Amino acid sequence: MKTCQDTAELLSDYLENQLPKEDADLLKSHISDCPACEAFIKSFRVASETTRKVLLRQIPQDFNHRLTSFLRERTKQG
Amino acid sequence: MTTRKAAPDSALPPALDAEQARKRADKDHDLGLVKKAQAGDYAAFEELVTRHSGKTYALALGMLRNASDAEEVVQDTFLNVFTHLSTFRGDSAFTSWLYRVAANNALMKLRKRRREPVDSIETMLPSFHEDGHHTHMPGVWAARSADKLVDDKELAAILEGALGRLPEQYRVVLLMRDVDGLTNEEISDVMGLSIPAVKSRLHRARLAVREELDRKYKKD
Ligand SMILES: [Zn+2]
Numbered sequence: 001m002k003t004c005q006d007t008a009e010l011l012s013d014y015l016e017n018q019l020p021k022e023d024a025d026l027l028k029s030h031i032s033d034c035p036a037c038e039a040f041i042k043s044f045r046v047a048s049e050t051t052r053k054v055l056l057r058q059i060p061q062d063f064n065h066r067l068t069s070f071l072r073e074r075t076k077q078g
Numbered sequence: 079m080t081t082r083k084a085a086p087d088s089a090l091p092p093a094l095d096a097e098q099a100r101k102r103a104d105k106d107h108d109l110g111l112v113k114k115a116q117a118g119d120y121a122a123f124e125e126l127v128t129r130h131s132g133k134t135y136a137l138a139l140g141m142l143r144n145a146s147d148a149e150e151v152v153q154d155t156f157l158n159v160f161t162h163l164s165t166f167r168g169d170s171a172f173t174s175w176l177y178r179v180a181a182n183n184a185l186m187k188l189r190k191r192r193r194e195p196v197d198s199i200e201t202m203l204p205s206f207h208e209d210g211h212h213t214h215m216p217g218v219w220a221a222r223s224a225d226k227l228v229d230d231k232e233l234a235a236i237l238e239g240a241l242g243r244l245p246e247q248y249r250v251v252l253l254m255r256d257v258d259g260l261t262n263e264e265i266s267d268v269m270g271l272s273i274p275a276v277k278s279r280l281h282r283a284r285l286a287v288r289e290e291l292d293r294k295y296k297k298d
Contacts, residue, residue, distance in 0.1 A: 003210025012281040036212035043220030046227065047237075047288040048256045053228040054237050055136040055257050063149070064131045068124055070153055075160055077120045 002030040007037045011044055108172035116163050123163070127156050130173065133258045134180050140253040141184035143242050151187055155180040170267055177258065178268045181250050188246060197243045202286035219295050233295050240290035244283055251276055252283035 007027055013019045014027055031037045060066075071077075108129070114122035134155060138148035158179050166175055207213055219227060227233050241249055254260045254268065265276045 003206075004212040005206040005210040008204060008206075008285065009281075012277065012284060034212075036215055039216045039220060040212060043216040043292065044284060044288050046220060046222070046224050047291055048284050049224035050227045050233070050291075051237060051241070051252070051287060052257050053224050054234045055140050055253070056132070057228060058139055058145070059132045059135050060145070063135060064128055066149075067131050067152060067156065068127055071124075071127060071156055071160065074153075074157060075120075 002026045004030075004034060004037050004040070007031060007034075008040065011041065015041075015045070105171045105173075109168050112163070112166055112168065112172055116166070123160060126159075126172065130176055131156075134176065136257050137177065137180055137250075137253050138184050140241055140257060141181070141246070141249060142187060143238055147187055148184075151180060151183045154183050158183070171264065173258075173260070174264055174268050177254060177260065181254070181268065185246060185250070195243075196245050199245055199248055199282050199286060202240075202243065202289055203282065204285060204289050216292050217295060219291060233291065236291055236294045237287065239294075240287045243290070244286060248279045248283040248286070251279040252287070255280050256284070 002023075007014075007030055010019060010023065010027060014024060017024075019027070031041065108126065111122045111126045111129075115126065131152060135148055135152050138151040138155075139145065142148050142151065155176065159176060166172070205213060219233065241252075244252065251265055251269065251271075254265045255262070260268065262273055262276045262280070265271070265280075266273050269276070271279075
C-alpha cells in the first residue's frame with residue numbers, strides 16, 4: 001500500500017525510472033486509482049518544464065554577441 | 079543484489095540511446111575545442127563561449143534574478159575559463175568545469191548582497207492529511223501546457239519568486255538539472271555532493287516550486 005504522500009516523496013525517482021520494480025508497481029497501482037495523485041504528477045512535471053522555459057526565454061537576443069565582444073576586448077583579441 | 083527497474087506508463091522518456099550519443103558527441107566536441115583553445119586558437123575558445131553562453135546565463139539569472147548581475151557573472155565566468163584554460167585536464171566534461179565556475183561566481187555575488195529572506199525548504203513543501211492523502215486537487219494551471227503557461231506573466235513572476243525563496247543550495251541544483259540539463263551524476267561532480275544529496279535537493283526543490291505555483295496562482 002502506498003499513499004499520496006509516498007507518491008509525492010518518490011516522484012522524481014519514479015518519473016526517471018529509478019525505483020525498484022516492486023516500489024514502482026505499488027505506486028503505479030495507487031496512482032491509477034487516485035485522481036489527486038494523477039493531477040499532482042501532471043502539475044509537478046509541468047512546473048519543472050515551465051521553470052526551464054521561463055528562464056531560457058529570457059536570454060537576450062544579442063547576448064552572445066555582446067559577450068563575445070566583451071571577451072575579445074578583455075582578452076585583447078581581434 | 080540487482081534491482082530491476084520498472085518503467086511506469088507515465089514516466090519521462092527514458093534516457094534514450096540517441097540522447098546519450100548526442101551528449102557524448104557534444105562533450106567530445108567541447109574537449110576538441112578546449113585542446114585547440116589551449117594551443118592558442120581563439121576562434122575555438124569563442125566557439126566554446128557561443129555553445130554555452132545561453133545556458134550559463136540562464137543558470138546565473140535563475141540564481142540572481144537580475145539581468146545585469148547575471149550578465150556580469152557570465153562575463154566573469156568566461157574570463158576565468160580563458161585565464162585558467164591551461165589548467166583544464168579534460169578528466170571531466172568542459173561543462174562540469176564551466177558550471178562549477180559559474181555557480182561559484184553566482185553564489186559569491188549573492189553573498190555580497192544584503193541577505194535576502196530565504197525560506198526554510200520545509201515551509202515550501204506540500205502537506206498531507208494524517209492518513210497520507212492529498213488535501214486538495216492542484217489548481218487549473220496544472221492542466222495547461224508549459225508552452226501556454228510560459229506566456230503568462232503572473233505565473234512567470236510567481237515562478238521566479240519561488241526560485242528566489244528557495245535556499246540557494248536547492249536553487250542551484252534545480253537550475254542545473256531542469257534548466258541546464260545536467261545529469262544527477264554531473265551535478266554531483268560539479269557541486270561536490272553525493273548523488274543521494276543531489277537527488278534529495280532536486281526533488282524537494284521541484285516540490286517547492288510546484289507548491290508555490292499552486293498556492294499563489296489563482297487565475298482561472
Ligand atoms: Zn494519491
